[in-house]
Each structure stands twice: as structure tokens, then as C-alpha cells.
Amino acid sequence: MLAYLPVEPQGQATSMGGVRYGKPEKASLTLVVPTRNESGNVERLVREIREALSGIDYRVVFVDDSTDETPGIIRSLSEEDGRVVLMHREGAERSGGLSTAVTAGLDAVAASSEYTCVMDADLQHPPRKVREMLEEARESDADVVVASRYTEGGDYEGLSGPVRKAVSVGSKYLAQVVFKEARKTTDPMTGFFLVRNAAISGIQFRPTGFKILLEILVCAPELKVVEVPFSFRTRNAGVSKASMKQGLEYLSHITSLFWYVPSAGRFWKFALVGASGVLVNTFVLLLLAEYFDAHKVIAWMFAVGLSILSNFLLNNAFTWSDVRHSSRIHFLLRGALAYPVAIVGIGANFAVYYPLLKYVSDAFPYYVLFNFLGIVAATSVNFILSSRLVFKPSAPRNLDPEVPPKEIAEEVRKELKADWAGLVRSDDLSVLAGSGGVPGAPPRPLSVADRGAIEMVLRTGQPTLAVTGPRRLPQARTNTRWGSSLAVPILDGDEAVGVFYATRLSTEEFTDLDLHWLTAYASTGARIFS
Structure with missing residues (x-):
């Protein structure tokens, strides 16, 4: 089971079956540290982090897949220091290994801190560098700060042997040749980086590989990226997890990004x-x-x-x-x-x-x-x-708040080829205006499923795409019809004042491109509800 263990800073937590569960309070910085059998490293790592980040409001979240005594050591550390958090994964939760561990950690802490730093537990990533990365992010207003082994002042001497060094350099150049976004940094393959959580909100990670930084750069090409040099140290204890399997996963990750991200490569x-x-x-x-x-x-x-x-x-x-x-x-x-x-x-x-x-x-x-x-x-x-x-992008259609809401709903319906599209108020979930292509039709009542999707978008502030169906097995002479919906928040600052909601029952579902268009279109819609 994946859970937070223990850790309100004041030591308040709920007991479940003898194990204390808690959730970290909001902090300026969260460190996400994936671990697998790192019992010889975690105590020293926590000690060095504590010394390096004195005076900074931080949390350390260990996402642990260990089969040794590592979880027990982290539990003991969390009892001594409420800033230490354990997410222990078991069974099928460990599927994907390091890649899903990092993304699970990023998802878990996205709303609990301003910045997240991803680093390894083996002390090859020096904790003292984290303070410099945080200060650089604040001073430069960067979205991503990369600790680079290859920029001036950095080195990768901690890599064991000429083969690993050659593989590291080759992987770096492969990423930079295929993806221009990877050229924003000299070290797109590093596992040591800091991100501003708001900047990567909404990225749907496909954790087929362990190089999460590369995925962030490719999926969000607009991010501002800066670097700080660091010396890649030798492992403190334990054995390296590098293997031929990870190399194949990297190639699979490159292929996945290339195929699924339209602008990539x-x-x-x-x-x-x-x-x-x-x-x-x-x-x-x-x-x-x-x-x-x-x-x-x-x-x-x-x-x-x-x-x-x-x-x-x-x-x-x-x-x-x-x-x-x-x-x-x-x-x-x-x-x-x-x-x-x-x-x-x-x-x-x-x-x-x-x-x-x-x-x-x-x-x-x-x-x-x-x-x-x-x-x-x-x-x-x-x-x-x-x-x-x-293929020059056509000029985007901008929402004109002066146009009657009924006409706006109809424009959205036509653009998305939806069965119904409408604007929904956030305060009472009533339909401000809707269009089903039938002039003068009464407002469409929202179903339980509609209200659930809209409430989730209002709660998270993130657009969503849902596909359901078919309701019965398709016959040989018919096409399968899928029910799909789009829900996009209309924001006034950080507050959701309404939702664009569209539904369609068709052989073709809504796509990510439809969601992208509606999200851009809704960006100027706050005045409709004022």
C-alpha cells in the first residue's frame, strides 16, 4: 500500500493497524527521493540535508520500493524529524520502478510546496547543492534548475568505469539530437533537478523511462531552464541500479516521447x-x-x-x-x-x-x-x-466576453463537433448558457456524472478529458460509439469561476488536441461570469 508515514511536524498522526499515517504540511521546498535498498545511505542523506537546508522550510519525501530494512530506518528518522516522510510502495505499485516512483512523488507533493527537488539517495547528488538550486530558481525566476555534470565547473567522475561514462555521454547527445527542447541544458539526463510545481502542473507523465527531466522539457517546451554545475560523487554505499534493462527503458522512453508528444522531434x-x-x-x-x-x-x-x-x-x-x-x-x-x-x-x-x-x-x-x-x-x-x-498555425479564436454566452457556447459546440456544450457556474453548478444545436431548446440538465466531472475540475483547477462506453457490445454492422466529455475551468486569477463543459457520443472521442484548444479558448472567459 502506498501511503504517507508518519508525519505531522508536531507528531500528530492517526494510527492504523499500528502504523501512523499523516500528510506533510505545505512547505517552500519538497525533496523527492526514490529509494530501493538504500539502508546504508538514508541516515547520512537526511543528516546532510538537515545541515544544508538550515533555515529553509522543507520536507523530504522518500518514495520507497525497498525489500531490505530501508523503510524501517526511514520510519525511525520520521519519528525524530517530522519533515521526513515515507511513501512505501508494495506489490503492483512498484511497477515501473524508478520512473513511477519519481512521478508518484511529484504528484503527491504538487500542492504541498512551491518547489520540488528530485535527487538520488546514494549521495552522488550532494545535498549542499540544493540550497544553491533553490536560490537560483528564486533569483532568476526559472521554472527548472538543472544540476549539470557537463556544464563548466561540473564533472561526472563519480560514474563508475569508462563504459558508464560513454553511455551517459551518448545518451545525452541522443536526447539533444532528437529533441531540440533537450538542448536547453547540457545535462538533460540528470536525475538531480528542481522544478517550480505550478510550472509543470497538468503534465500527464508517461513513466516508461526513468529520465523524468527529459519528459518535463519535452512536454513543456515553454519552461525557463537554468543550470548550476555540480560534481557527480561516487556512491556512498550499496550498489548501482544501472543495468541493460534501464538502457532499453531509456530507448523506449525516447520512442514514447517522440510518438506521443506532437511537437517533439x-x-x-x-x-x-x-x-x-x-x-x-x-x-x-x-x-x-x-x-x-x-x-x-x-x-x-x-x-x-x-x-x-x-x-x-x-x-x-x-x-x-x-x-x-x-x-x-x-x-x-x-x-x-x-x-x-x-x-x-x-x-x-x-x-x-x-x-x-x-x-x-x-x-x-x-x-x-x-x-x-x-x-x-x-x-x-x-x-x-x-x-x-x-502548417503555420492558424490564428487562434479568442473568446470575446462581450458576446452573449449562448453564442459562445454554440461556437464551442461547432468547433469541437460536440453534441452539447455549455458554460457552468462554479457557485451553484447551474448552466449559464448551453447549446445542443437546437435553437430555443430548454437548458440541458446536468447528470450525476456531469456534475462529478465538473466538481473535480473546480476542485483541482485542471482541465480533464473523459471517455466512457460503449454501452453495449458493438454488432458487426455498427460502429462503436463512445461517450466523451471535456471540462475546462475558467479562471479569474487562481479562482475557478466557471467551467466549459462539452459532451459527445460518437465513434470518435474527444482528443488531447480538443482539450488543448478549449483550454486556450477559455483563458479569457472570466469576464463572462462577472
């Missing part, structure tokens, strides 16, 4: 789509020329045209899936614009390839190298133009 997504276009081009060319005996030029023209179309459709669905179309006409215009952009890319290819071929050498292997350079130039030009022209 966009250039490489574009390149993959371009590679698929080469296959489409080649297949169509061979099909028309060899099997239908078409003229080679005609076959080439069709091959180029279809490959450009396939590239556009795949880029629309994969590379720029987060860029909404304002209308069907807008989508068609973007498709048409993809052709002149592709032609410019072909011109860039030729502009690089031909001069090198003519003035340098046309012998093997030079012309192959020049062809590759031409492809790189064409891909770069095509990506830049596609980003700025074809």
Missing part, C-alpha cells in the same frame, strides 16, 4: 515522412513504367505528384498533428500549397547537387555524396517552408 518526423515519400515515388514510378508501359516522364510526373500528396497527408496526421485547421477549405489550401513548397525543395536539391557535380567531380563516390548533400538541403528547405507556410 518534429524535424525527424518530417524526415521519416519524406523517406516514406521516396518509397511511394519509387513504387508508383515502377508500377506505371513497368506494368502499364507508361512514358517514363509521365510516370515520373504521377510518381512525384502522389508522393507529395502522401507526404502532405502524413505530415498533417503525424508531424503537425497539433496544428488545427480552421475549416475544410483551409485544409485543402494547405494541401495545394504543399506542391510549390515541394518544388522549391527540389530546386534546392538541384542547386546543391549540380554545381558540386560539375565543378568538383562526377566520379564515384563523389556524386553519391553530392546527391546526399542535395537531399539534406532539400529536406531542410522543405521543412522550414512547411513549418512557416503549409
Whole structure:
């Protein structure tokens, strides 16, 4: 069972089966420390933290998966010092290991402190550095402070052996090559960092890997990041948890971020789509020329045209899936614009390839190298133009508080293709205005499920997306219909004054992109309820 153990600072807690349970009070700083069999380190770690953070209001939350005496030692420490908290996980709760331990700790302390510092228990991360990180965050107004081994003044001598050092450096560069967001720091793979909790609120972690900092950087690219150098120390006691399995988990994590975060690794997504276009081009060319005996030029023209179309459709669905179309006409215009952009890319290819071929050498292997350079130039030009022209985000629709609420509800319903959309007051959960597409229809009553979703959003201040159904097993001749809802708070400062609520029963559920749009749209809606 996962729980807080013991620890009101005044020593007040509730007894359950001989184990005291409590919850830490709000603090300026919480340290989240994942542990697994660190019995030889936790006492010294707590002592060094106490010395380093004298005068700072802090808590230490150990998220523990140990099978040795580590939990008992932490319990003893918590009885001596109410700032020490234990979250002990058992059984299936340990699934995911270090990754889920860190995210569980972040979720648990998000509302209980202003900043959270994640660090290891083996003393390779020096506690004295935490004060410097906190001061840097406050002075620079940074959202994330990274303790870097690779910036000037830092080192990674504590890594055991040349293989681990090589793996660490290689992993760092892999992350920075794939994700431009990782280039905000020289050490995106560090497990020692401090975050402002409000800045990462709402991130839905997919803990498939243990490098949580990388996930934060990729999922929230707008964050302000600063670094402080630190020397990675040798382990104080116990054995390293590094393994081949963790290396595979890291690769899985990279793949997960690349696939699920629309803005992540966009250039490489574009390149993959371009590679698929080469296959489409080649297949169509061979099909028309060899099997239908078409003229080679005609076959080439069709091959180029279809490959450009396939590239556009795949880029629309994969590379720029987060860029909404304002209308069907807008989508068609973007498709048409993809052709002149592709032609410019072909011109860039030729502009690089031909001069090198003519003035340098046309012998093997030079012309192959020049062809590759031409492809790189064409891909770069095509990506830049596609980003700025074809898939340039359309101007967002801003909510106009002067418009009657009924019209606002109808605009939301149309944009989201919802069955019903409405504005709900926070004080009594009454519907201020709603639209189901039927003029003059009476206000839609909120069901128990509706009220529960709205109350949760008002309580947490976070938007939510829910999907339920189908209500019965789909038959062979029917499509499965899912009930889905979106609930987004309308904030006046930190106070939720209302909620946008939308529902749909359809074969297509609401998506994260719908939630993102409604959240942005609702950001200026507080005046509706004033």
C-alpha cells in the first residue's frame, strides 16, 4: 500500500493497524527521493540535508520500493524529524520502478510546496547543492534548475568505469539530437533537478523511462531552464541500479516521447515522412513504367505528384498533428500549397547537387555524396517552408466576453463537433448558457456524472478529458460509439469561476488536441461570469 508515514511536524498522526499515517504540511521546498535498498545511505542523506537546508522550510519525501530494512530506518528518522516522510510502495505499485516512483512523488507533493527537488539517495547528488538550486530558481525566476555534470565547473567522475561514462555521454547527445527542447541544458539526463510545481502542473507523465527531466522539457517546451554545475560523487554505499534493462527503458522512453508528444522531434518526423515519400515515388514510378508501359516522364510526373500528396497527408496526421485547421477549405489550401513548397525543395536539391557535380567531380563516390548533400538541403528547405507556410498555425479564436454566452457556447459546440456544450457556474453548478444545436431548446440538465466531472475540475483547477462506453457490445454492422466529455475551468486569477463543459457520443472521442484548444479558448472567459 502506498501511503504517507508518519508525519505531522508536531507528531500528530492517526494510527492504523499500528502504523501512523499523516500528510506533510505545505512547505517552500519538497525533496523527492526514490529509494530501493538504500539502508546504508538514508541516515547520512537526511543528516546532510538537515545541515544544508538550515533555515529553509522543507520536507523530504522518500518514495520507497525497498525489500531490505530501508523503510524501517526511514520510519525511525520520521519519528525524530517530522519533515521526513515515507511513501512505501508494495506489490503492483512498484511497477515501473524508478520512473513511477519519481512521478508518484511529484504528484503527491504538487500542492504541498512551491518547489520540488528530485535527487538520488546514494549521495552522488550532494545535498549542499540544493540550497544553491533553490536560490537560483528564486533569483532568476526559472521554472527548472538543472544540476549539470557537463556544464563548466561540473564533472561526472563519480560514474563508475569508462563504459558508464560513454553511455551517459551518448545518451545525452541522443536526447539533444532528437529533441531540440533537450538542448536547453547540457545535462538533460540528470536525475538531480528542481522544478517550480505550478510550472509543470497538468503534465500527464508517461513513466516508461526513468529520465523524468527529459519528459518535463519535452512536454513543456515553454519552461525557463537554468543550470548550476555540480560534481557527480561516487556512491556512498550499496550498489548501482544501472543495468541493460534501464538502457532499453531509456530507448523506449525516447520512442514514447517522440510518438506521443506532437511537437517533439518534429524535424525527424518530417524526415521519416519524406523517406516514406521516396518509397511511394519509387513504387508508383515502377508500377506505371513497368506494368502499364507508361512514358517514363509521365510516370515520373504521377510518381512525384502522389508522393507529395502522401507526404502532405502524413505530415498533417503525424508531424503537425497539433496544428488545427480552421475549416475544410483551409485544409485543402494547405494541401495545394504543399506542391510549390515541394518544388522549391527540389530546386534546392538541384542547386546543391549540380554545381558540386560539375565543378568538383562526377566520379564515384563523389556524386553519391553530392546527391546526399542535395537531399539534406532539400529536406531542410522543405521543412522550414512547411513549418512557416503549409502548417503555420492558424490564428487562434479568442473568446470575446462581450458576446452573449449562448453564442459562445454554440461556437464551442461547432468547433469541437460536440453534441452539447455549455458554460457552468462554479457557485451553484447551474448552466449559464448551453447549446445542443437546437435553437430555443430548454437548458440541458446536468447528470450525476456531469456534475462529478465538473466538481473535480473546480476542485483541482485542471482541465480533464473523459471517455466512457460503449454501452453495449458493438454488432458487426455498427460502429462503436463512445461517450466523451471535456471540462475546462475558467479562471479569474487562481479562482475557478466557471467551467466549459462539452459532451459527445460518437465513434470518435474527444482528443488531447480538443482539450488543448478549449483550454486556450477559455483563458479569457472570466469576464463572462462577472
